[in-house]
Amino acid sequence: MLLSELGEFGFIDTIRGLAEDDPRVVVGIGDDAAVLDLGGPELIVVTTDAQFEGRHFDLTWLTCHEIGQRAGAAAISDIAAMGAKPAAVFCSAALPPDWVAERAQDLLAGLNAAIMAVGGVLAGGDTVGNHQAALDVVVVGTVPHGEALLRSGAQPGQALAVTGKLGATGAAVALLQVLGPDCWADERLAPVRKRFATPAPRVAAGRALAQSGRVSAAMDISDGLAQDAGHVARRSGVHIVMEAARVPIADGCAEAAEELGQSALEWALTGGEDFELLIALDADQVEAVSELPPVAEIGLTVVGRIEQGSGVTVVDPDGDEMKLARGGWSHF
Numbered sequence: 565m566l567l568s569e570l571g572e573f574g575f576i577d578t579i580r581g582l583a584e585d586d587p588r589v590v591v592g593i594g595d596d597a598a599v600l601d602l603g604g605p606e607l608i609v610v611t612t613d614a615q616f617e618g619r620h621f622d623l624t625w626l627t628c629h630e631i632g633q634r635a636g637a638a639a640i641s642d643i644a645a646m647g648a649k650p651a652a653v654f655c656s657a658a659l660p661p662d663w664v665a666e667r668a669q670d671l672l673a674g675l676n677a678a679i680m681a682v683g684g685v686l687a688g689g690d691t692v693g694n695h696q697a698a699l700d701v702v703v704v705g706t707v708p709h710g711e712a713l714l715r716s717g718a719q720p721g722q723a724l725a726v727t728g729k730l731g732a733t734g735a736a737v738a739l740l741q742v743l744g745p746d747c748w749a750d751e752r753l754a755p756v757r758k759r760f761a762t763p764a765p766r767v768a769a770g771r772a773l774a775q776s777g778r779v780s781a782a783m784d785i786s787d788g789l790a791q792d793a794g795h796v797a798r799r800s801g802v803h804i805v806m807e808a809a810r811v812p813i814a815d816g817c818a819e820a821a822e823e824l825g826q827s828a829l830e831w832a833l834t835g836g837e838d839f840e841l842l843i844a845l846d847a848d849q850v851e852a853v854s855e856l857p858p859v860a861e862i863g864l865t866v867v868g869r870i871e872q873g874s875g876v877t878v879v880d881p882d883g884d885e886m887k888l889a890r891g892g893w894s895h896f
Contacts, residue, residue: 632674647774658694717781718800718844732759734835755816768858803873
């Protein structure tokens with residue numbers, strides 16, 4: 565069987581089958597990050613995220629500083645989804661030997677900016693020459709015992725909600741693919757570029773959600789809202805119904821959709837890399853959670869409900885099932 569036939573998540577399942585049970589591993593393969601109990605006062609949370617030129621980024625679309633910052637934000641977002649606090653970051657940087665040194669330094673400076681913004685420290689890594697640029701980022705964080713947020717806690721009868729607004733990255737990629745970097749000359753699209761170039765992982769909101777004890781499941785939105793809801797549904801053994809009319813659309817997406825003749829809603833549902841948080845909670849807790857200061861700052865919107873069953877259904881305002889043009893990001 566080819567990897568393209570097995571698929572990214574089928575491949576991950578086979579890897580999970582190789583891992584042996586170990587009492588030190590509280591949460592292993594299958595969540596946003598691993599959670600380890602090494603006997604200390606807090607649990608250790610670890611994630612790794614790779615970014616490759618030509619697959620995850622295009623050097624003509626953003627500056628090297630922005631590419632590095634995005635790579636850091638993507639990895640840190642997994643820590644935020646667990647309700648943890650980032651501590652140390654390690655990066656293996658594969659870089660072309662014919663690059664000007666200042667260009668490589670700018671890439672790592674962007675990574676460091678993302679780390680410093682959340683109170684972490686760049687503690688080490690590795691460098692290697694390669695024909696294309698790549699960054700493999702490892703983030704180590706901590707979370708108090710009993711506070712880690714997992715994908716597996718959603719329960720029938722609960723509400724499904726998202727922080728912030730969605731679709732900016734999907735809009736940005738569509739604009740760049742069709743119009744190229746010159747599209748940013750249109751000032752109406754500035755909000756889309758800003759969200760795409762400098763995403764902010766929701767560390768403060770994640771910690772507040774974990775500390776509140778009011779959220780039963782969480783993950784970050786990196787593969788697209790619809791697909792990531794599917795991860796929650798699968799790990800929790802539930803069925804999720806999402807109401808498309810309630811999905812919050814990022815600023816500038818409507819203008820981008822008008823420019824390209826595409827759908828802002830489709831970007832919000834399937835675009836990926838928004839790095840917002842998707843959470844499950846009791847409906848009577850929504851107001852209290854919305855008022856937590858770090859959450860209130862970015863907003864919280866109920867986008868659906870959790871039922872018995874399996875899978876994800878996206879419905880239009882009339883309650884009819886929508887067929888999405890794509891299911892979200894998947895490697896292979």
